[in-house]
Amino acid sequence: xxxxxxxxxxxxxxxxxxxxxxxxxxxxxxxxxxxxxxxxxxxxxxxxxxxxxxxxxxxxxxxxxxxxxxxxxxxxxxxxxxxxxxxxxxxxxxxxxxxxxxxxxxxxxxxxxxxxxxxxxxxxxxxxxxxxxxxxxxxxxxxxxxxxxxxxxxxxxxxxxxxxxxxxxxxxxxxxxxxxxxxxxxxxxxxxxxxxxxxxxxxx
Amino acid sequence: xxxxxxxxxxxxxxxxxxxxxxxxxxxxxxxxxxxxxxxxxxxxxxxxxxxxxxxxxxxxxxxxxxxxxxxxxxxxxxxxxxxxxxxxxxxxxxxxxxxxxxxxxxxxxxxxxxxxxxxxxxxxxxxxxxxxxxxxxxxxxxxxxxxxxxxxxxxxxxxxxxxxxxxxxxxxxxxxxxxxxxxxxxxxxxxxxxxxxxxxxxxxxxxxxxxxxxxxxxxxxxxxxxxxxxxxxxxxxxxxxxxxxxxxxxxxxxxxxxxxxxxxxxxxxxxxxxxxxxxxxxxxxxxxxxxxxxxxxxxxxxxxxxxxxxxxxxxxxxxxxxxxxxxxxxxxxxxxxxxxxxxxxxxxxxxxxxxxxxxxxxxxxxxxxxxxxxxxxxxxxxxxxxxxxxxxxxxxxxxxxxxxxxxxxxxxxxxxxxxxxxxxxxxxxxxxxxxxxxxxxxxxxxxxxxxxxxxxxxxxxxxxxxxxxxxxxxxxxxxxxxxxxxxxxxxxxxxxxxxxxxxxxxxxxxxxxxxxxxxxxxxxxxxxxxxxxxxxxxxxxxxxxxxxxxxxxxxxxxxxxxxxxxxxxxxxxxxxxxxxxxxxxxxxxxxxxxxxxxxxxxxxxxxxxxxxxxxxxxxxxxxxxxxxxxxxxxxxxxxxxxxxxxxxxxxxxxxxxxxxxxxxxxxxxxxxxxxxxxxxxxxxxxxxxxxxxxxxxxxxxxxxxxxxxxxxxxxxxxxxxxxxxxxxxxxxxxxxxxxxxxxxxxxxxxxxxxxxxxxxxxxxxxxxxxxxxxxxxxxxxxxxxxxxxxxxxxx
Numbered sequence: 001x002x003x004x005x006x007x008x009x010x011x012x013x014x015x016x017x018x019x020x021x022x023x024x025x026x027x028x029x030x031x032x033x034x035x036x037x038x039x040x041x042x043x044x045x046x047x048x049x050x051x052x053x054x055x056x057x058x059x060x061x062x063x064x065x066x067x068x069x070x071x072x073x074x075x076x077x078x079x080x081x082x083x084x085x086x087x088x089x090x091x092x093x094x095x096x097x098x099x100x101x102x103x104x105x106x107x108x109x110x111x112x113x114x115x116x117x118x119x120x121x122x123x124x125x126x127x128x129x130x131x132x133x134x135x136x137x138x139x140x141x142x143x144x145x146x147x148x149x150x151x152x153x154x155x156x157x158x159x160x161x162x163x164x165x166x167x168x169x170x171x172x173x174x175x176x177x178x179x180x181x182x183x184x185x186x187x188x189x190x191x192x193x194x195x196x197x198x199x200x201x202x203x204x
Numbered sequence: 205x206x207x208x209x210x211x212x213x214x215x216x217x218x219x220x221x222x223x224x225x226x227x228x229x230x231x232x233x234x235x236x237x238x239x240x241x242x243x244x245x246x247x248x249x250x251x252x253x254x255x256x257x258x259x260x261x262x263x264x265x266x267x268x269x270x271x272x273x274x275x276x277x278x279x280x281x282x283x284x285x286x287x288x289x290x291x292x293x294x295x296x297x298x299x300x301x302x303x304x305x306x307x308x309x310x311x312x313x314x315x316x317x318x319x320x321x322x323x324x325x326x327x328x329x330x331x332x333x334x335x336x337x338x339x340x341x342x343x344x345x346x347x348x349x350x351x352x353x354x355x356x357x358x359x360x361x362x363x364x365x366x367x368x369x370x371x372x373x374x375x376x377x378x379x380x381x382x383x384x385x386x387x388x389x390x391x392x393x394x395x396x397x398x399x400x401x402x403x404x405x406x407x408x409x410x411x412x413x414x415x416x417x418x419x420x421x422x423x424x425x426x427x428x429x430x431x432x433x434x435x436x437x438x439x440x441x442x443x444x445x446x447x448x449x450x451x452x453x454x455x456x457x458x459x460x461x462x463x464x465x466x467x468x469x470x471x472x473x474x475x476x477x478x479x480x481x482x483x484x485x486x487x488x489x490x491x492x493x494x495x496x497x498x499x500x501x502x503x504x505x506x507x508x509x510x511x512x513x514x515x516x517x518x519x520x521x522x523x524x525x526x527x528x529x530x531x532x533x534x535x536x537x538x539x540x541x542x543x544x545x546x547x548x549x550x551x552x553x554x555x556x557x558x559x560x561x562x563x564x565x566x567x568x569x570x571x572x573x574x575x576x577x578x579x580x581x582x583x584x585x586x587x588x589x590x591x592x593x594x595x596x597x598x599x600x601x602x603x604x605x606x607x608x609x610x611x612x613x614x615x616x617x618x619x620x621x622x623x624x625x626x627x628x629x630x631x632x633x634x635x636x637x638x639x640x641x642x643x644x645x646x647x648x649x650x651x652x653x654x655x656x657x658x659x660x661x662x663x664x665x666x667x668x669x670x671x672x673x674x675x676x677x678x679x680x681x682x683x684x685x686x687x688x689x690x691x692x693x694x695x696x697x698x699x700x701x702x703x704x705x706x707x708x709x710x711x712x713x714x715x716x717x718x719x720x721x722x723x724x725x726x727x728x729x730x731x732x733x734x735x736x737x738x739x740x741x742x743x744x745x746x747x748x749x750x751x752x753x754x755x756x757x758x759x760x761x762x763x764x765x766x767x768x769x770x771x772x773x774x775x776x777x778x779x780x781x782x783x784x785x786x787x788x789x790x791x792x793x794x795x796x797x798x799x800x801x802x803x804x805x806x807x808x809x810x811x812x813x814x815x816x817x818x819x820x821x822x823x824x825x826x827x828x829x830x831x832x833x834x835x836x837x838x839x840x841x842x843x844x845x846x847x848x849x850x851x852x853x854x855x856x857x858x859x860x861x862x863x864x865x866x867x868x869x870x871x872x873x874x875x876x877x878x879x880x881x882x883x884x885x886x887x888x889x890x891x892x893x894x895x896x897x898x899x900x901x902x903x904x905x906x907x908x909x910x911x912x913x914x915x916x917x918x919x920x921x922x923x924x925x926x927x928x929x930x931x932x933x934x935x936x937x938x939x940x941x942x943x944x945x946x947x948x949x950x951x952x953x954x955x956x957x958x959x960x961x962x963x964x965x966x967x968x969x970x971x972x973x974x975x976x977x978x979x980x981x982x983x984x985x986x987x988x989x990x991x992x993x994x995x996x997x998x999x
Contacts, residue, residue: 094285094286094369099286122366124365126279130366132367172314
């Protein structure tokens with residue numbers, strides 16, 4: 001399903017970009033004002049919805065930590081939890097968006113987990129309390145994570161009125177949002193400051 | 205000791221006082237310091253205890269927190285949390301409480317809202333406290349609280365899945381067990397007190413509820429801040445307050461305290477030991493001080509005693525030199541010894557001077573009076589008789605004048621030693637001064653033996669510078685008790701008697717009280733004598749001179765008499781010497797001259813031709829202008845100078861021979877016949893008299909008395925008369941009182957006789973009558989050898 005949707009998206013994007021499309025640059029900083037990498041940024045708007053089944057997303061477990069720790073997926077995405085460590089892990093979630101448990105396992109688990117509800121899902125390992133990962137399940141196709149410079153560029157966004165949302169672990173009450181109107185081909189630049197501090201090497 | 209503060213006391217007291225001050229200061233300083241340090245130690249203990257206590261709470265919380273973390277990490281528990289089923293969660297919490305030993309537990313979500321709990325009826329404070337805690341993400345410490353009257357230590361544990369989804373808070377009670385544990389660790393009493401709206405309340409304590417301290421703490425002992433000292437039921441306690449909940453200060457505190465007395469026991473022990481040591485040292489020092497002071501002062505006291513002895517007059521006890529001390533005190537003692545000996549010797553000399561006559565070595569007047577007094581006092585058993593003899597040398601002044609004082613002194617020394625030798629029965633032989641000596645006899649005394657003993661002393665002549673000198677003396681005797689009650693009086697009366705003996709030439713006289721009465725009033729005598737001249741109390745008496753050859757009376761001696769209106773007849777021997785001493789004799793002499801000259805004029809007018817002799821005292825004789833006055837008296841009365849004969853005594857002449865010669869020369873020049881009176885009692889020689897213009901010699905009564913019986917006297921009188929005749933002098937015998945004497949006088953060569961046998965001195969009228977009567981009855985016949993004038997009619 002994902003292999004069928006992707007050409008469409010690319011097609012549509014190519015069309016919009018050619019017709020009426022703009023590049024949106026979002027710059028995210030933490031509470032201290034430093035650029036914040038790995039922050040989740042996405043746009044929501046009327047008529048914008050997740051379409052099709054996206055490509056499979058993988059959250060690996062290396063050195064008793066999830067990698068990546070932060071993921072953003074659209075609703076319905078199946079996430080695989082391979083275990084690259086030599087020890088066993090037991091991945092679980094008590095988050096209402098997707099509670100699940102994968103009993104102790106090594107190597108590849110029998111099946112990926114499909115995140116079919118919008119929301120933040122916190123993942124942990126039942127035997128390693130220090131391990132934590134977050135999966136932001138969004139109901140939109142326009143999303144991404146900031147790069148190491150805290151910048152994310154969303155290409156070919158067609159003109160419309162959007163809600164720009166940004167999130168990072170520690171934001172218990174949900175993402176920080178703002179409205180944003182895309183009018184033409186002019187590039188739009190936004191800066192977002194989140195009340196968080198970056199995760200260290202260890203999860204919170 | 206004169207003062208209560210002797211040197212010894214002062215030294216000892218100084219030492220003791222100094223030491224006492226030092227000791228007190230030491231004890232005080234050490235006490236204060238150790239008391240302070242003891243209190244500091246207790247305070248330190250409290251500080252440490254506070255830290256231990258807080259650390260203990262912290263540790264408890266940590267340990268329990270760790271345990272709780274493990275329990276809440278249980279997957280099933282987390283599933284129960286995630287399930288959202290309150291009953292399940294509460295049962296799970298109860299399970300955890302039991303497993304960890306907590307009183308209860310609550311679960312709160314990340315907003316701090318209480319979701320479930322096994323601790324029913326949480327206080328109002330707790331949710332707020334916990335909400336604050338959870339909103340601070342568990343960073344702030346969770347402090348103990350009071351819930352439902354019970355204090356709790358709250359131990360939180362986060363519930364992760366895997367991020368924190370909520371908190372389990374476990375409640376551990378701060379109860380008696382906790383207090384006991386703290387007490388065990390810190391050795392302090394521990395009391396938890398809450399301060400709610402109802403006031404302070406003891407929640408838990410190591411005391412029992414019926415303990416006094418418990419009630420004290422529960423009634424406000426908890427209000428104190430920091431470290432405090434307070435009087436509690438069993439004495440002072442020192443303690444500290446730990447505020448357990450700093451968010452609500454004072455709401456829950458822990459009082460840790462301990463009694464001070466056991467803590468200060470060491471201090472009190474040290475102080476008591478110090479005090480005891482101080483007392484012992486003080487006692488030892490006092491003893492040493494006293495001994496030391498005595499060591500210094502005992503020799504001083506000995507010296508002092510010795511000095512007091514010297515002050516009392518004890519010069520004979522030598523000072524014991526305190527050899528043990530030696531040094532300065534020894535030197536002082538030696539010095540005092542020298543001083544004492546010096547004083548003793550000097551006093552001895554002074555006493556000698558005071559009681560001894562320096563010249564003769566005999567006792568002096570003072571010593572004699574002392575002896576006299578003791579002799580008079582000794583008679584306690586009965587009447588004691590004391591005899592005082594006073595020996596006065598006659599005319600001793602001439603010896604000094606002629607031979608010099610050195611010779612006179614030699615003779616006095618010899619007289620003294622002879623008297624001492626002669627009167628071995630005397631209790632005292634003394635020299636009274638000048639030429640007077642005295643002898644004292646106590647008890648029975650043979651007066652005759654004594655007088656002859658004294659006479660024997662003067663029988664042999666004295667040898668001085670190769671010359672022999674004859675000395676005579678008059679002796680006076682006074683007797684105790686009849687002659688006077690006091691020693692002074694007795695001695696004076698013996699002296700009076702001696703003078704009487706001298707004046708009367710009797711050689712010896714016993715004191716006569718009637719004589720003395722006049723002397724007693726000598727002071728008034730002068731004024732009375734002056735009045736006597738004015739009131740015509742004086743009168744001249746005349747004593748005839750009998751011519752032994754013819755039996756005629758051609759001359760007379762005029763003698764002054766005083767008829768005192770009260771005393772009656774005053775003997776010339778009493779007032780004449782007195783007048784001579786006072787100088788009043790000049791007045792008397794002038795009166796006598798005028799009166800005699802007047803009488804002569806009357807007698808001459810009436811045809812009575814009598815040559816009258818008057819006596820000139822030595823004093824008159826030596827005064828200037830006496831010759832002129834005599835002439836003037838004669839010329840005034842209109843009588844020739846040869847009618848007035850002038851008599852001067854031998855001793856008067858010898859007092860100042862040069863001047864005597866001049867005066868006599870002047871008188872002779874004016875035509876007055878001159879006589880030497882009392883011849884034989886002085887020390888003149890006829891060779892000397894030869895040069896004087898005198899024509900008559902009157903032999904002293906001493907040679908005439910009993911001359912008829914004494915061949916020696918006869919020889920003297922005869923040879924004297926012969927020599928006098930040889931020099932062209934007529935000779936008069938004085939004091940003729942016996943017929944036998946009169947009978948022999950002519951034979952012995954005397955020309956005239958005078959005395960009571962012929963006639964006593966009589967008044968002028970009587971004398972005139974006597975002379976006229978005699979002239980009528982006595983034929984003028986040439987004197988026959990062996991004839992005795994007819995005296996039967998003299999009467």
